[in-house]
Amino acid sequence: MCAAHQQLAPPDNPTRVVRCYHCQRACAVSLRAMSSSCPHCHRQLAIADIVVRARHWGTSLQTCGRIIVDRRADVRVTLLKACAGVEVHGTVKGRIVSLGPVTLGDTAQIDGDLEAPAVFVAPGAKILGGKFSISPVAPGGRASG
Ligand SMILES: [Zn+2]
Incomplete structure (x- = not known):
């Protein structure tokens, strides 16, 4: 996974905006992702419920x-x-x-x-x-x- 390229996701990779629990800034993640890394603080994020x-x-x-x-x-x-x-x-x-x-x-x-x-x-x-x-x-x- 390359977090640096996730901000410009192609249309067939729908994203949603979640809030990072480390730095509390908004970041776009893939709808299907279970985890990602924050583009702001670069720390690992769990996304799933x-x-x-x-x-x-x-x-x-x-x-x-x-x-x-x-x-x-x-x-x-x-x-x-x-x-x-x-x-x-x-x-x-x-x-x-x-x-x-x-x-x-x-x-x-x-x-x-x-x-x-x-x-x-x-x-x-x-x-x-x-x-x-x-x-x-x-x-x-x-x-x-
Ligand atoms: Zn963050």
């Missing part, structure tokens, strides 16, 4: 897409970061940073800081602790095209 269905203990989970935590999942990470949004139906312990809306379903249980432009909490969701920072302007602001 992440669905966690079981136990995931680690340092971080990051994607340009969405992160969906299944109701049986048990996620313990330092940082969970998604650019398109986060949906929680299971347990998350750690810091959640989302550039899209966050949904806490009725079986969700979170313990940690949350940064997002909007959060929807279903009746039954448990929030055990952490500092919430809900602001309509995502961290890093808008990228001018």
